[in-house]
Amino acid sequence: MKGEKTNKKEQPKEVKIGFSTNNSAPKIVSKKSSKSNREKSGIPSYVANRMARRIAFTTGIPTLSGMGVFVGSYFLISKGIAEISPTITLVSSALCFLVGLLGLSYGILSASWDINPGSFLGFENIKPNINRMKDAFKTTQNNISS
Numbered sequence: 001m002k003g004e005k006t007n008k009k010e011q012p013k014e015v016k017i018g019f020s021t022n023n024s025a026p027k028i029v030s031k032k033s034s035k036s037n038r039e040k041s042g043i044p045s046y047v048a049n050r051m052a053r054r055i056a057f058t059t060g061i062p063t064l065s066g067m068g069v070f071v072g073s074y075f076l077i078s079k080g081i082a083e084i085s086p087t088i089t090l091v092s093s094a095l096c097f098l099v100g101l102l103g104l105s106y107g108i109l110s111a112s113w114d115i116n117p118g119s120f121l122g123f124e125n126i127k128p129n130i131n132r133m134k135d136a137f138k139t140t141q142n143n144i145s146s
Contacts, residue, residue, distance in 0.1 A: 044113070051111040054122070058103030066096030109133075 043051070073089040076082040109129045112118030118125060 046115065047111055047113050050117060051108050054111055055104055055107035058107045059100045062096045062100035062103055066093045066100065069093040069096060 069089060069092050073084045077084055106126075109126045110122030111129070112122060112125050113129070113132070
């Protein structure tokens with residue numbers, strides 16, 4: 001034991017567990033985490049913010065419209081302005097929510113990964129982002145297989 005040499009690669013990561021001052025859950029901090037590994041994996045913050053803005057717009061408006069259909073049809077029926085079938089209310093609301101679901105995918109796939117924000121609608125970013133997603137799934141499958 002005393003004269004043995006140990007290989008640094010074989011040593012486990014040193015992990016430190018600590019509590020923050022606001023009594024939240026413990027956080028695990030690795031001393032050997034490298035900045036290059038964090039930069040290589042994941043979505044850059046400027047891209048994530050761009051995605052969030054697009055998702056809020058393309059999902060938020062249709063979702064609010066879907067809820068507004070219920071409120072509007074209730075108002076029209078209760079005031080005796082129009083006789084609206086519950087089926088029409090349900091189908092039109094469901095269509096709004098479906099558009100919101102499609103907007104979620106569109107918001108993610110249309111965001112530019114460049115530092116510059118790109119165009120307003122982002123149609124040119126959909127194909128490259130689909131290819132990125134396919135590559136990420138291939139990499140994941142290769143890592144699981146190995």
